[in-house]
Amino acid sequence: MQQNKAGYAHKKVRSEFRGAHRMDTAEVILSVLVVVIIIVSLLSNILVLICFLYNPEIRKQVPGLFNLNLTFCNLLLTVSNMPLTLVGLVSKAQPGGDGFCQIVGFLETFLSTNSMLSMAALSIDRWIAVVFPLRYHSKMRHKDAAFVLGYTWAHSMSFSTVATCLSWVGYHRLYASCTLSNPRASSRTQFVIFTVFFHSFTFLLSFIVLCVTYLKVLKVARFHCKRIDVITMQTLVLLVDIHPSVRQRCLEEQKRRRQRATRKISTFIGTFMLCFAPYVITRIVELFPAVPINPHWGIVSKCLAYSKAACDPFVYSLLRHQYKKTCTDIINRLLKRSSLNASGRRQENQVNSIPTD
Known part of the structure; x- marks a missing residue:
């Protein structure tokens, strides 16, 4: 009788253990989503880095430094934090020991803060370039960009170091990752103050800078579009013999020009809010x-934050004409080299197939 009870208890514990480690449908979907984010982020950021190294014109430009810093943060976040979040989601346990998790949490805090501030720096650069085009090269030089990047690194390092030194970094089950966490009740008030202060001076500050600078850029862009539209309409009035189809194409181009600026600004601010907010x-x-808080929602919000690393290469780099042209040149060069190698091998085979006396 006692053996039967012991066997029943053992089976119950074993079934509960299997149930605790069994993934439901939502967790499987989230795991697949994390894998997709890792692959897209890794490939796209590597492509941006290749374009930066390949094209000297991109390296000469000041925004290239901000893009390089953003790409560096995204790549390091992709290879260090995202895979461990995937491991934590699948195994439902902390990946590695406490010391290892603190290092990973330090990196997560540092890299996420640095990437937000890098986006704010890019918006400031665009604001200066559009609002002060004649003084841009004197206002935003490479040493000015280096000073701004120095601030982003100091800002990110200070918050990350404080959190790590106060043991406010560790494994958080809600997000299945090593991040800001305070398991001790004795320092709860200090942790709450730190968290509010940290997000106010990273996310909120970056968001305000993005809104202020890009809205000013949009205002200037609309002003220039209005001036161009007036000149275009005056020209169309003078050209009385112009074909109606040409006139219609000019009007459509005016509409597209107005919408293009709004769409770009909305993409910059919208992706920032959608991913981080x-x-x-x-x-x-x-x-x-x-x-x-629903535990699945915690993972979803973390995946949205990670997805910014996959969006940034397209939002800030790969969809621009200069990066598109660089990618095309790289592909054409690779195809040309492979075709030359193939033709060389064919000629060598033909020479070898000639009979000799």
């Missing part, structure tokens, strides 16, 4: 224990 809001709501 859910995660930051969740971290703030988490500070109130009375508010329950």
Whole structure:
């Protein structure tokens, strides 16, 4: 009888252990999503880095330094934090020991902060280039860009170091990753103040800079579009013999020009908010224990934050004409080299197939 009870208890514990490690459908979907984000982020950021190294014109430009810093942060985040989040999601346990998790959490805090500030620096660069085009080269030089990047690194390093030294970095089950976490109740008030302060001076500050600079850029762009539209309409009025189809194409081009600037600004600000806002809001709501948070939502918000590393190469680099042309040149050069190698091998085979006396 006792053996039967012991066997039953053993089977129950074993079934509960298997149930605790069994992944449901939502977790499987989230795991696949993390894998897709890792692949896209890795390939796209490597492509941006290749374009930067291949094209000397991109390296000479000041925005190239900001793009390089952003690409560096995204690549390091992709290879260091995202795979460990995937491991934590699948195994439902902390990947590695506490010391290892603190190092990974330090990197996550540093890289995410640095990437946000890099986007703010890019918006400031665009604002100076559009609003002060004649003084851009005197206002934004390479040493000025290096000073801005120095601030982003110092800002990111200070918050990451403080969190690590106070043991506020560790494995967080809600996000299945090593990130900001405070398991001790004794320092809860200090952790709440730090978290609010940290997100105010990273996410909120970057968002305000993005809105202010890009809205000014949009205002200037619309002003220039209006001037061009007036000149175009005056020209169309003078050209009375112009064909109606040509007139219609000119009007459509005016409309596309107005929409293009709005679409670009909306993409810059919209992707920033869509990717980072859910995660930051969740971290703030988490500070109130009375508010329950769905564990699946925690992973979703983390995936959205990670997806910014996959979006940035397209938003800031790969969709621009200069990067498109560089990618085309690289592909054409590779294809030309492979075709030359193939023709060389064919000629060698033909020479070898000639009979000799």
